């Protein structure tokens with residue numbers, strides 16, 4: 771059976787300071803992200819066992835566990851690569867045009883994204899995504915890892931708004947964490963994801 775594995779970070783644990791301390795990033799990656807990888811594999815194994823013994827009584831719970839943990843794994847994998855030490859600024863090229871077309875301006879997009887991030891109730895994420903149905907960019911606010919997700923959208927830029935993502939460094943100053951995020955965004959990575967989403971299926 772194929773299993774999920776924890777990807778290495780594309781930078782050292784102290785690379786994103788002062789946005790995120792080495793201690794926070796290491797804990798976030800090695801403990802929290804790793805737990806979602808393990809949880810997804812456990813859910814898959816439980817489903818395989820249920821099939822092998824012909825017992826479907828737990829498949830609903832296992833499927834919910836798989837959705838939660840796999841979304842946690844995917845979200846974090848996108849989030850890590852959205853960040854880099856020398857990031858920040860604004861996107862250029864096609865992504866800049868897309869943001870201007872679909873949000874009015876980069877500043878309007880940023881205000882909308884920040885408002886969604888600081889208003890997450892409980893645990894969640896904010897996402898810039900491409901919707902292939904309408905060929906436009908949208909922002910989503912996810913609860914937990916996957917609730918309020920729209921099927922088919924392609925994640926481009928994600929921000930983790932679970933307390934484990936910022937509390938060690940920022941305590942309850944959620945808005946400071948959101949503001950600092952813009953200094954480490956790897957717009958090249960976001961643009962690559964957008965270009966890939968726009969490319970016709972081969």
Ligand SMILES: [Fe+2]
Pocket residue numbers: 798802803846930932934935
């Ligand atoms: Fe997280």
